[in-house]
């Protein structure tokens with residue numbers, strides 16, 4: 055019944071047009087029809103009012119018909135225009151339906167169609183209004199085109215002309231309008247990105263999630279996330295994300311990839327962005343079992359993609375790293391200037407996997423944690439260059455420290471690994487002290503090579519060329535302007551040394567994050583790459599730049615990093631010791 059009331063005005067207008075045409079558009083003959091049909095339209099409108107039928111077309115067409123009728127009876131010239139163009143006037147009524155509501159910020163007619171496919175949380179949002187505004191504009195253009203197509207004269211034969219003038223606009227509306235109304239909102243939701251939607255209930259949240267999936271970001275994702283929510287709105291259900299589609303089902307999935315156990319109110323607050331999910335997770339307010347990396351993807355797949363600034367790409371490595379003959383590296387020595395143990399050092403994590411790779415293909419590796427050795431600071435006396443060439447004053451038996459032994463290890467290696475956490479944009483103090491104390495291996499004289507590099511000659515050249523690689527982990531998420539000092543130092547070591555050549559740099563920014571379950575995938579990737587590099591340098595005498603480049607990518611935007619790092623530090627604020635409370639690296 056309600057639908058009949060809504061669409062009856064169309065029938066009345068078309069009927070009036072038939073009568074008008076049948077009467078040869080003679081005003082006197084058409085007037086009674088105008089009176090009857092406008093009367094019927096009014097009756098229909100009153101019935102609609104009492105039945106609370108609200109419909110834009112009903113208002114638009116009844117309104118325009120009344121104006122038309124007034125013209126017929128009070129302004130014959132305009133009235134004549136009306137009866138000769140009833141269908142065009144009908145489209146004018148529809149055009150007004152698209153023009154008036156946005157001016158007065160009234161509900162747009164497009165909502166009647168577009169909101170059917172979305173939950174209330176989405177349809178009441180500003181973004182959905184904007185999408186409807188675009189849709190509404192499209193319809194304005196369509197109705198305007200329909201008016202033009204209706205009044206164009208196609209044929210001298212009246213009957214043929216009427217057929218064309220009637221069919222063309224209808225075809226346009228059907229072919230263009232209907233599919234656009236169906237698909238444009240979904241397309242625009244993806245293109246424009248969502249806004250922060252506030253969900254009233256968990257039910258509403260899960261009903262909305264399939265609609266809010268960002269197809270681009272979910273490419274290649276194939277997962278099942280099982281929720282066990284307790285508290286106010288206990289819910290057991292799972293989301294399946296596969297082939298760029300998301301579906302929600304109640305109950306348990308037999309084989310979920312991730313299980314989330316949380317209080318329902320907390321999960322709602324996290325989803326509504328009223329509570330930081332990172333903070334809640336770090337504070338163990340909810341539990342994740344299985345693949346936690348999905349949590350990062352969740353933010354990307356369901357949150358507004360526009361808000362997040364694009365992550366800057368890590369610059370490609372252009373340095374001319376030394377390559378040597380394959381299988382020439384047999385003995386590797388590691389000097390680790392870090393203070394943390396294997397369980398906590400992110401630098402040592404990389405080094406360990408690198409040497410495991412090298413060992414796997416036959417290299418001998420010796421590892422020295424410099425903090426465990428007695429290494430005095432260089433006094434700058436130059437005795438090692440003058441009084442006792444090649445010997446340090448601290449090699450003297452009475453004051454001997456461990457540098458004599460360590461220097462020997464350095465000299466004998468085919469490949470030296472310098473490892474250090476990034477401390478104030480450079481190596482740790484102890485690694486720097488160690489490197490200062492390597493001065494006796496050089497001669498004071500100057501060599502100038504054909505590339506214009508000036509350097510000290512090697513004091514023990516019989517050993518031949520030696521390679522070195524550098525490993526360092528940092529807290530900040532950037533490599534540029536963070537590792538510059540450290541990089542500069544090692545590259546200068548490369549260019550100012552006769553026989554010691556830089557073969558690779560492994561810099562891991564945002565390193566503290568990789569112990570968090572959400573960054574598990576990055577940690578595994580770095581591990582694999584370090585193993586690969588260790589094998590490669592031994593078997594091929596080089597390291598692919600792509601390996602080093604990938605390790606340098608923090609895989610997180612600075613904005614997200616800032617949020618997570620802050621939540622993390624806040625969780626430890628004043629209460630706990632750092633190393634005792636962070637997840638271990640293995």
Ligand SMILES: Cc1cc2nc3c(=O)[nH]c(=O)nc-3n(C[C@H](O)[C@H](O)[C@H](O)COP(=O)(O)O)c2cc1C
Pocket residue numbers: 392393394398399400401402474475476477478479480527528529530531536565566
């Ligand atoms: C004294 C000190 C200085 C630091 N300076 C920097 C720095 O300049 N840039 C940076 O990104 N991180 C800096 N950090 C953070 C460390 O590089 C980060 O914690 C890294 O993971 C340590 O490596 P490790 O786990 O191998 O010890 C500093 C940390 C400390 C304790």
